Amino acid sequence: MTSMERVLTALSHREPDRVPLFLLLTLHGARELGLSIEEYFSSSQNVVRGQLAMLRRYGHDCIYAFFHASLEAEAWGGSTIFRDDGPPNAGAPPLKADAIESLAPPRVTDVPGLVRVLEAQRGLRQAVGDSVPIIGVVMSPFSLPVMQLGFDAYLDLMFDRPDLMQRLMEVNAAFCAAWGNEQLAAGAHAICYFDPLASPKMIDPSLYRRFGWPAARRALNAIKGPTATHLASGPCLGVVEDLAGSGTVMVGVGGEEDLAAVKKRCCGRLTVFGNLNGIAMRSWDEAAAIAEVKGAIDAAAQGGGFILSDQHGEIPWQVPERTLEQVAQAAREYGRYPLQGGRG
């Protein structure tokens, strides 16, 4: 099977030849090319070369055509702060609440950073065609305001100005859909919809249902391709039914959550991906890598509908390549269907 066939089979809630593995790697591409993180993301060609090098090295089942979240903050007037040892961070929030009333979504093609992402996705699609799924990324309308306004100002808005909150959701949903569709047109096969604030750990589910879910539904229905919702380490069980009704086809599971319980709740409706602990992965030896991979596969792989991945949607810079190779090797060996010991 090609990676695409493997993933599509899993998404159909059937068992492919083996459990698909998504190593959601961004920063490691810089190390592959011997570049600083800032230098690496300054050119779409670097990202194309980095992603293809990682695909060859690990033999996993996706290309992760994501640069960094702060590019979306840049679209709204924000900035990016680079560091040598981790993901670029969004700088000071660019918006104030009083700007929301007259806010309009920026045009994707006017934002140089987003254009670089689209160029990379075109190059990657030319390189792999339809053999490997290329995953693009959008921030959800409900979670983007953490970068637009700052987290506390955003919570204040949600409680104090529901009228402006609704308006922001509308503007953000329009941008989110346009950004997702540009990526699909450029070469992405699917869009990962990052919505950490949808997790009940972050926001009261009643507020998510009032503001976040309608925006998700609007944006996901307007994106003309498959979408996967990721709560970026946040627990999802409390909103699984909402996610299932939002139009997404996959859900990313956080490391604090019982993977088997999520799989059971999602079974036949949403494909589950997760939930290797990327932070703990920094210090795994080979035995730990094998044990963690086996544990996740045992918990959720039976019957398909599962993709092995990390909990957060991005593997930390501090995880060594050797560990990633051990994870990939363990997934290939232990993830073959039918699963060993009659588990499949």
Next chain:
Amino acid sequence: MIVSYPTGHLSDVSARPSADLLELALVNMDRLALQRIYSASGLTPLFFCEQFITPALAGIGEKWDRGELSLSHVYMSGRLCEDFMEQSFRGAPPNRKSEDRVALAVLEDYHLLGKRLVGFVLRGGGVDYLDYGTVTAAELVRRVQEDSVRVLLISALMLPSALKVREVRDKLDRAGVSCRIIVGGAPFRLDPSLCDEVGADFCCAAASQVLPALKRVSGGEP
């Protein structure tokens, strides 16, 4: 909306004021109920902070830690209490105890919600502290030395920021500075072994744990 706990109902606030009912009022963002509980308690604002606000915020933090409440509950509860203290004391209540000098900082990160949540709890508990905002490791060490800080609270959202605590620990040790470090934030929740790795003395799983942590590292009442 949560209108009742096993220990009470919001309609009971005037008859039987308690920290549990205050917790319920805060979770529901019921400013009026907070005022009614305060009035019915018959306490001065200072004792109300000690006997009602501190345990209520601690209870909300514990429930967040257990996955029963959301961070939005924690934030809004803290904001309501901060408003109460602003009205009652024109700021934080007076520092009630003589204790080690405390500072609160974020390392090389510009997203400060965690620090603000810790600030709510410290102010509610009457702990005076220096707010360093966002600093580098070198700047933090310099300020700790200048201000003779004895307990340093560091809030981290991102893994690289959490790992920077090691640099702070090593610089303080090399300079012979005796200062306990208490850490908290998502990376420490996701990998508890990180606390020892970076040389922290104590790790808080939630902002509300900062008062017991201070008590523990200081060997006295916070």
